[in-house]
Amino acid sequence: MNERINPWGDDLCSDYSNLFKEFGLQHASDGLVARLPNPNRLWRRGIVFAHRDFDKFLNSFEKGKPVAVMSGIKPTGDFHLGSKLTVEQIIYCQKAFSGKLFYCIADLEAFADNGQSLETSAEHAIQNTADLLALGMDERNALVYKQSENKAVSNLAFIAARKTTLATLDAIYGHQNLGLYFSALMQSGDILQPQLKEFGGPKHVVIPVGIDQDPHIRLCRDLAQKIDPHFLPPAATYQRLFRSLDGTTKMSKRDPLNVISLNDEQELIKKKVMRALTGGRATAEEQKRLGGEIEKCVVHELMFFHFQDDDMALKKFQERCTSGGISCGDCKKEVAQKICSYLKNFQERKKKLLPKARKMLEKQ
Structure with a gap:
C-alpha cells in the first residue's frame, strides 16, 4: 500500500x-x-x-x-x-x-x-x-x-x-x-x-x-x-x-482541546487528562477481572512517552493497570498530578529564562 x-x-x-x-x-x-x-x-x-x-x-x-x-x-x-x-x-x-x-x-x-x-x-x-x-x-x-x-x-x-x-x-x-x-x-x-x-x-x-x-x-x-x-x-x-x-490524530496545536501545552494551567491540565482516551473496560467488575488495555490508552502513553523516566517504575505502573489493580479514574488523577508537578517546575524555569531567550534572538 x-x-x-x-x-x-x-x-x-x-x-x-x-x-x-x-x-x-x-x-x-x-x-x-x-x-x-x-x-x-x-x-x-x-x-x-x-x-x-x-x-x-x-x-x-x-x-x-x-x-x-x-x-x-x-x-x-x-x-x-x-x-x-x-x-x-x-x-x-x-x-x-x-x-x-x-x-x-x-x-x-x-x-x-x-x-x-x-x-x-x-x-x-x-x-x-x-x-x-x-x-x-x-x-x-x-x-x-x-x-x-x-x-x-x-x-x-x-x-x-x-x-x-x-x-x-x-x-x-x-x-x-x-x-x-x-x-x-x-x-x-x-x-x-x-x-x-x-x-x-x-x-x-x-x-x-x-x-x-x-x-x-x-x-x-x-x-x-x-x-x-x-x-x-x-x-x-x-x-x-x-x-x-482523544487518540484520533497526532498531537497538534490545531486542536487545543486535545493537546497538553507546556504552558497550560494546573486545573486545565487536570480537566484534559480526565477527558483522555483510556483502555478501560466497560464496567468496574470487568476492569478488576480483565485489567485495562494499555495498548489503547493515551493516559498510559503520557507516562510511556513523557512522565515516567524510570523503566522499572513504568513496568509497575503498567502491571497495576493490566492486572486490574487500579481504576481508570484513579489512574488519571495520579497521572494528572505527575504532569502538573512537572509542568509547574518547567514553567518556573521558563519564566526565568525569557530574558535570555529574547537576547539570543536579538543578537542576529
Whole structure:
C-alpha cells in the first residue's frame, strides 16, 4: 500500500512497518542503541524506531570527527507534548555527541502554511526559545535563528530550487500551493547550512524529527550533492507520533482541546487528562477481572512517552493497570498530578529564562 506522509497534516501513521518498505527507512536496532552514550528513554523504549544513515553519523562521532545537530519549529504557538518529545531528542544529541545545535524558527513556513505574520512569529519565537532553554538546551553550543533573517539559508534554498522540478515536489508532497513547496526548499537550506564553510565545512548532521517530517529529509538527501558534491546527505532519527488526548490524530496545536501545552494551567491540565482516551473496560467488575488495555490508552502513553523516566517504575505502573489493580479514574488523577508537578517546575524555569531567550534572538 502506498502511503504519503504529510508534514503539514495531523494524521497518525497507519502502519509503521510499511514505512520501511515504502520509503527505505533503517531500523533503530538494539545494536545501534548499544553504541549510544547513556541512551535516553526515547531510545530505550523504541519511541525512536527508525533512522536514515544515523550509523554513519555515529561512525564519524566515534572517530572524533565534528558532527552537528539540526532541527526547528514552526512558531505558531506554545510547545506541546509532541514538540517536547522532539526537543528532548535534539538536546540528547547535542549533549551526547557534543555537536553544535542549529535550531530554525521557521517563520516563513508559518506564513506559507498558516498565513501568520512575521511579527506574530517573532513573539512566539521568544517563547519557543525559552522553552528550549528550560528543557535543557546548551545555548553556548547552539545557533537559534529565524528563517526570514538568515541569508545563507535563503541562498541555499534558491540553489535547491534550480535543482528541483515541480514533478519531484508533487511526488513527495502531493499537490500543494507554491508557498509550501518553497518552504520545503527553505528547509533543505536549513538542513544543509551546518555544512557551509563558515561552520567548518562538510560534516555528518543528524536531524531528530517525528516520522511525519520524513518528506523534508528525503528531499534534502536527494538535493545535498546536487547543490555541492562535497555535502554529505543528512542523517535523521525518527520518533513515533504522539497521539492527541482523544487518540484520533497526532498531537497538534490545531486542536487545543486535545493537546497538553507546556504552558497550560494546573486545573486545565487536570480537566484534559480526565477527558483522555483510556483502555478501560466497560464496567468496574470487568476492569478488576480483565485489567485495562494499555495498548489503547493515551493516559498510559503520557507516562510511556513523557512522565515516567524510570523503566522499572513504568513496568509497575503498567502491571497495576493490566492486572486490574487500579481504576481508570484513579489512574488519571495520579497521572494528572505527575504532569502538573512537572509542568509547574518547567514553567518556573521558563519564566526565568525569557530574558535570555529574547537576547539570543536579538543578537542576529
